[in-house]
Amino acid sequence: MSSLPPAAFPQREHDSHKGNFGRVMLCGGSRGMAGSIALASIAALHTGSGLVSAAIPDRCLETVASFHPCLMTIPVADDAQGRFSVDAITTLAPSLDRFDAWGCGPGMTTGEGSMRIVQHVLQATKLARVFDADSLNCLAKINWGQQPPLNHHHLVLTPHPGELSRLTHVDAKNRDLQIEAAQNLAAHHHVTIVVKGGPSVVVDATRRWTNSTGNPGMATAGSGDVLTGVITSLLGQGLSAWDAARLGVWIHGAAGDKAAARHGQAGMTAWELLAELPQVIAAFDSESM
Numbered sequence: 597m598s599s600l601p602p603a604a605f606p607q608r609e610h611d612s613h614k615g616n617f618g619r620v621m622l623c624g625g626s627r628g629m630a631g632s633i634a635l636a637s638i639a640a641l642h643t644g645s646g647l648v649s650a651a652i653p654d655r656c657l658e659t660v661a662s663f664h665p666c667l668m669t670i671p672v673a674d675d676a677q678g679r680f681s682v683d684a685i686t687t688l689a690p691s692l693d694r695f696d697a698w699g700c701g702p703g704m705t706t707g708e709g710s711m712r713i714v715q716h717v718l719q720a721t722k723l724a725r726v727f728d729a730d731s732l733n734c735l736a737k738i739n740w741g742q743q744p745p746l747n748h749h750h751l752v753l754t755p756h757p758g759e760l761s762r763l764t765h766v767d768a769k770n771r772d773l774q775i776e777a778a779q780n781l782a783a784h785h786h787v788t789i790v791v792k793g794g795p796s797v798v799v800d801a802t803r804r805w806t807n808s809t810g811n812p813g814m815a816t817a818g819s820g821d822v823l824t825g826v827i828t829s830l831l832g833q834g835l836s837a838w839d840a841a842r843l844g845v846w847i848h849g850a851a852g853d854k855a856a857a858r859h860g861q862a863g864m865t866a867w868e869l870l871a872e873l874p875q876v877i878a879a880f881d882s883e884s885m
């Protein structure tokens with residue numbers, strides 16, 4: 597392995613069953629961006645989740661379901677543009693507690709239906725959650741950084757510099773100030789934040805950790821969506837927000853390094869990165885360590 601992982605990967609007892617490894621929900625997608633939530637959901641399967649469901653706008657269901665037979669799909673009401681409708685939250689709200697972790701945001705747009713979902717999931721402070729992509733843009737729209745703090749210890753945010761800039765109003769090009777602003781936001785709302793980049797930096801209220809895996813080949817559409825699924829899966833398997841974020845970023849970067857070695861940095865896509873996750877995770881099996 598390229599460097600030591602920052603936290604232990606969950607081990608499997610001989611008599612364990614799928615219920616021991618977390619039931620997770622990935623919520624997102626829209627017409628034209630069905631691939632994003634499919635990538636996140638399949639990544640959660642390959643990271644070891646026992647059961648993975650994808651909640652998606654109804655007209656994306658066949659597309660997302662057809663990517664992987666092990667994925668369960670939950671059709672949710674959509675609008676004329678194929679985005680979550682304003683009623684979507686009524687389908688989703690009763691099932692919040694049935695899951696060990698929720699990953700929310702890839703491809704969901706910031707339409708009114710998504711805004712309602714994000715605000716509802718945000719209030720579920722006991723639930724382990726990952727907010728990525730458009731769910732972060734929804735938070736920016738409600739100026740979340742200025743809102744009164746809540747205890748969000750089980751929430752991980754995964755912004756790229758553009759999303760972080762919308763959340764904190766700090767220029768995407770100023771890396772140092774962005775990391776500082778992320779740490780201030782983390783302290784305010786008690787969250788863990790992955791400040792994406794090469795390398796990604798994970799912060800919470802008091803700690804900073806810099807990743808040692810990954811490469812510029814990962815600057816390709818969908819690679820962040822894979823990370824959402826990996827971290828959601830680790831949260832669902834019981835890791836803390838801080839450990840799930842760091843181990844998730846490390847695994848994701850290690851898979852990116854394997855994909856680059858096999859296909860080249862320019863030739864790899866997020867699909868090849870996803871396909872390398874099992875090789876990275878196989879190295880955690882106690883027999884092969």
Ligand SMILES: NC(=O)C1=CN([C@@H]2O[C@H](COP(=O)(O)OP(=O)(O)OC[C@H]3O[C@@H](n4cnc5c(N)ncnc54)[C@H](O)[C@@H]3O)[C@@H](O)[C@H]2O)[C@@H](O)CC1
Pocket residue numbers: 628629630631632633701702703704705729730756757758759768769793817818820821
């Ligand atoms: N296959 C799919 O369906 C995909 C859908 N996606 C979805 O597309 C939607 C839009 O997301 P995008 O991230 O493309 O668009 P955004 O508009 O959020 O981000 C792009 C902009 O952010 C800034 N930015 C991003 N990374 C930066 C960096 N490293 N340094 C400096 N600035 C940076 C730049 O200004 C850039 O123009 C989201 O819902 C996302 O989930 C993407 O995840 C890509 C794949």
Ligand SMILES: Nc1ncnc2c1ncn2[C@@H]1O[C@H](COP(=O)(O)OP(=O)(O)O)[C@@H](O)[C@H]1O
Pocket residue numbers: 729755756792793794795796809810811812813814815816817818819820821822823848
């Ligand atoms: N130069 C780089 N070096 C290492 N990792 C990178 C580099 N560029 C991008 N990445 C990683 O790729 C991912 C890109 O995420 P994101 O911008 O959200 O992509 P998308 O939304 O298209 O899925 C992040 O995990 C980021 O850290």
Ligand SMILES: [Mg+2]
Pocket residue numbers: 728729756820821
């Ligand atoms: Mg992204």
